Amino acid sequence: MEMMLIISFLFFMTIFAGVGMASMLVKQDTTDDYLVAGRGMHPALAALSAVSTWNSGYMFIGFIGFTYLMGYSAIWLGLVSTIGQVVAWVWLYKFIQEEGNERGLRSLSSLVAEKAGAPEAKLAAILSVLFLCIYAAAQLTSGGKALFVMMGWPEIVGILIGFVLVVAYCYAGGIRASIWTDAAQSCVMVIGSTILCWIAIKEVGGFSGLDAGLEAQSTMLTNFLPPDLKFGISMWAFAFFLGGLGVAGQPQVVSRVMTLGSDSDRKQAMIWFFVWQTPFIILMLIIGMASRVLFNAEGFDAELGLPTMAMETMPAFGIGMILASIFAATMSTADSQVLACTAAITDDIKPEWRQDHKTTKKVTLVVAAFATMISIGGLYIPGGDSVFALVVLAVYGLGGIFIPLLTIRWMGYKPDSTHSISMMVAAFAGVIGWIMLGFSGGDGIFPSVPGMGAAFAVHFILNQVRTPDISSLGRYNWPDQKKMGAIAAAIIIPFGAFEASYLVTAPDSSGDANVQGEWLVELEFTNIANGEETIFVSDEGTEELEFVIPQLEGESLYALQFNWFYEETDEGGAWPDECDDVTLSLDPSALSGYVNYSTGEYISTNCGSYEGYLIVMLKDFEIDQFQSPITEGNSSFTTPANMTLGDVDNLVAANGFGRGPVTISVSVDTNTGGAVLVSNNEEGEDVTISWQAFSYTHTISNTDEAAS
Helix, strand or coil: CHHHHHHHHHHHHHHHHHHHHHHHHCCCCCHHHHHHHHHCCCHHHHHHHHHHHHCCHHHHHHHHHHHHHHHHHHHHHHHHHHHHHHHHHHHHHHHHHHHHHHHCCCCHHHHHCCCCCCHHHHHHHHHHHHHHHHHHHHHHHHHHHHHHHHHCCCHHHHHHHHHHHHHHHHHHHCHHHHHHHHHHHHHHHHHHHHHHHHHHHHHCCHHHHHHHHHHHHCHHHHCCCCCCCCCCHHHHHHHHHHHHHHHHHCHHHHHHHCCCCCHHHHHHHHHHHHHHHHHHHHHHHHHHHHHHHHCCCCCCCHHHHHHHHHHHHCCHHHHHHHHHHHHHHHHHHHHHHHHHHHHHHHHHHCHHHCCCHHHHHHHHHHHHHHHHHHHHHHHCCCCCCCCHHHHHHHHHHHHHHHHHHHHHHHCCCCCCHHHHHHHHHHHHHHHHHHHHCCCCCCCCCCCHHHHHHHHHHHHHHHHHHHCCCCCCCCCCCCCCHHHHHHHHHHHHHHHHHHHHHHHHHCCCHHHCCCCEECEEEEEEEEEEEEEEEEEEEECCCEEEEEEEECCCCCCCEEEEEEEEEEECCCCCCCCCCCCCEEEEEEECCCCCCCCEECCEEEECCCCCEEEEEEEEECCCCCCCCCCCCCCCEEEEEECCCCEEHHHHHHHHCCCCCCCEEEEEEEEEECCCCCCCCCCCCCCEEEEEEEEEEEEEEEEEEEHHHHHC
């Protein structure tokens, strides 16, 4: 299987690399072509590239993890953030494209100032470079981790492969190579996700099985409203809208819009973007929920749902395709970020390099190397290879920095350097402070609200203090008191009704998975697979047998039982009371999902036939597993009274398919004795070992309910 996986992975990566290198055939050796593809990119290619570079590790890992934890309520994130992205495409991207074309701009940081090299543009560029390099390093690390988890390659190998590909794409054709590669990768990404989603739905028993599986774990997972929100439902959802709008503040995404030549191209690209991204979001929602049903063991990393599902349910060729999609997605984001950093440096930090094509390429190489060093260095620092918090900081920090400034400039307000820098610092401080206070979790508000809110607050305050004679809305005026009252009512009334509805209908987590009690767990065991082998073990010798347990798809494995048999004949008649010693030991360390196993010495006492058993537990129900052999039929146990329903769910949930090798060592000592002139011709024993795999189904009920 591993060879086929490697072949599949290399096949798809070769396609992606070939597409990127093919851009050399049409490139021009100019800085404009290198950074914005001469502003002549086809709308479909730009749109598919934007889908890929935005939905990289976030969609494959972060969004899957969020859906795994939230269940149906994760739909809010997908829906409301999409609305925010629609507004960005219709409104902010139009402004960005027009300004970029009129002024010949190639970086997002240039848009916050009237001229290149202004203090506010330099600050925006420095912040962009700093956090985009960290973000790019995180993408390289993610690619390394993906190769490590799915193929066993050292993480540093994946990081270095990513560095080579990023530099090759950039040097081959600049942003054109990045966009072409993104478009090819985006197609494979959607096809692979569709196949994986189809397999996932089949594994959980269709959509009805998906709903039932989530309901069995917690009713909160099948409720469209999340429980126990600290600040209510309205701001929780509004943060998703601002997060979608904030995509217009991500330089690696905006650079795609800057490659478009006309407003008509932007409109076509917008259609392509949402036609491609919307089904992808739906696929990820389904895969995330299905992974919750299939992989809900205690301690399971929610963000590994997609790669784990691919590893457990797809053939090797399909696993290679998914791995290549994940790896290429992280690379597509990394090379986009490296080029965005290059544009910020050459346009705003060192504008004298703006038209120097050779220097621009050198900057790209330095930025890529810097990001790679951050990624590799993190491998040798405890916790350094986990940059999730910094990625969140970069995404929401950049959104808070750019969106308020772009908004007021679109309205015609011309802030000076002090005004602009103050807004950027306030936005950044708002995001950092909110995260440090611990308010940005799933039950709080994403930091897009405090970040943008702080920037707008500073804008209105500075306008009132420094330039009160100028409207803070630029070319627009504030409505009169009567209109303001109507607008306030139009906002407060529906949002108030929304909050009231949430208070009445929202689930209460204390009445579900967190409630403590005594639970009755009823189990039904079924023998689903068997195997057998006989070996001869010589006197004072040891033999090893390896039983390879096949993948048993769709089964919730409880245990593997190894029964063994040998017949003691005591050939030669010497020392009749000294029967043979047969010692068996078990090594299930290479078997996925095992939690416990039995081992020990088994010695015949009657010099006749003897049977014994060894057990590998794939699920530990905290009962005495090794007291007697497992048999088909029913069993049950009662949990302690202090366990929650969530604890019991984790206890009985299936935790892996149990595939892989189990090694059994068999040693024999015939005990020939030591008396003079006493002969024992026994040379060893024939030992027969058979294995059985047992699956289970279970029901959980409160002991009071069961008694009634």
